[in-house]
Amino acid sequence: MARLDKKVAIVTGGARGLGGATVDALAEEGATVLIADIIDEAGEARAAALRGRGLTAEYHHLDVRDALAWAGLVDTAMRKHGHLDILVNNAGINISITIEDATVEQLRDVIDVNLVGPFLGMKAAIPAMRQSGGGSIINIASNSTQMVLPLTSLYGATKSGLANLTKSTAVHCAQRGYNIRVNSVHPGAHETEMLTGGEGTRATDIPQVKALIDAIPMGRMGQPNELGKVVAFLASDDSSYMTASELFSDGGLTVVSFGADPALRH
Numbered sequence: 591m592a593r594l595d596k597k598v599a600i601v602t603g604g605a606r607g608l609g610g611a612t613v614d615a616l617a618e619e620g621a622t623v624l625i626a627d628i629i630d631e632a633g634e635a636r637a638a639a640l641r642g643r644g645l646t647a648e649y650h651h652l653d654v655r656d657a658l659a660w661a662g663l664v665d666t667a668m669r670k671h672g673h674l675d676i677l678v679n680n681a682g683i684n685i686s687i688t689i690e691d692a693t694v695e696q697l698r699d700v701i702d703v704n705l706v707g708p709f710l711g712m713k714a715a716i717p718a719m720r721q722s723g724g725g726s727i728i729n730i731a732s733n734s735t736q737m738v739l740p741l742t743s744l745y746g747a748t749k750s751g752l753a754n755l756t757k758s759t760a761v762h763c764a765q766r767g768y769n770i771r772v773n774s775v776h777p778g779a780h781e782t783e784m785l786t787g788g789e790g791t792r793a794t795d796i797p798q799v800k801a802l803i804d805a806i807p808m809g810r811m812g813q814p815n816e817l818g819k820v821v822a823f824l825a826s827d828d829s830s831y832m833t834a835s836e837l838f839s840d841g842g843l844t845v846v847s848f849g850a851d852p853a854l855r856h
């Protein structure tokens with residue numbers, strides 16, 4: 591029996607990148623996965639590919655900023671599958687910009703997806719998980735909660751907020767006896783469209799990213815499937831005593847001091 595047999599999971603931003611790899615990992619471990627995203631074609635294609643392998647996945651359009659859409663998706667999960675056991679708040683956006691160049695509108699845009707989105711997701715999922723007898727919520731933060739660059743002004747602020755919201759929610763759920771665990775995962779550099787900007791760019795072609803990668807003690811970026819396995823662990827009962835924790839998956843980068851590298855001075 592696979593670790594996530596009979597579990598029902600929602601993964602936001604699950605159409606591609608780290609969310610896509612997480613969807614694959616949860617489905618491979620036996621879960622029924624509801625892929626929630628705004629890029630419908632990619633989401634439908636990923637769900638169809640998994641079904642083609644005999645796994646269970648379905649795509650649902652969801653903008654994580656929309657509270658009504660969250661209510662609809664959780665209701666669908668409960669009516670169609672009878673329970674909701676796992677929520678992965680993975681959808682996120684990044685605007686790399688210094689505080690001097692950033693506008694308040696840009697800050698609000700990043701907050702809306704990276705912080706309001708998971709807030710709404712947890713508010714919608716907690717009652718359903720209570721009805722289901724418990725659950726596991728995994729919020730995808732970033733190692734930018736520990737290491738900053740001038741350009742992480744907006745992004746890092748939202749991810750630090752998310753890490754703190756994760757812990758507060760975890761303690762609340764634990765003290766209420768809900769049997770709902772809430773943890774955050776903090777990825778380092780992974781080669782996805784968020785890091786490369788898409789359109790065929792290689793992450794290593796971007797000087798700032800290359801300098802960051804050169805500083806990683808393990809000497810390489812993470813592969814999306816490596817992150818998916820970390821999330822699957824937190825989703826499973828193998829992490830049954832873990833709540834309010836921050837799991838870093840970044841090849842050791844967080845603990846390295848590299849502020850003097852001139853390539854990072856922009």
Ligand code: NAD
Pocket residue numbers: 602603604605606607608609626627628629652653654655680681682683703730731732733776777778779780781782783784785
């Ligand atoms: P990505 O850009 O490849 O994927 C992000 C996904 O989120 C996309 O499928 C996108 O359509 C979806 N999305 C964006 N806005 C949405 C919205 N309003 N509603 C629903 N879905 C929305 O990025 P990724 O690298 O896979 O990032 C996934 C998560 O991992 C993000 O939270 C990101 O901050 C975090 N992260 C990534 C890295 C990295 O190196 N790639 C490092 C640290 C943290």
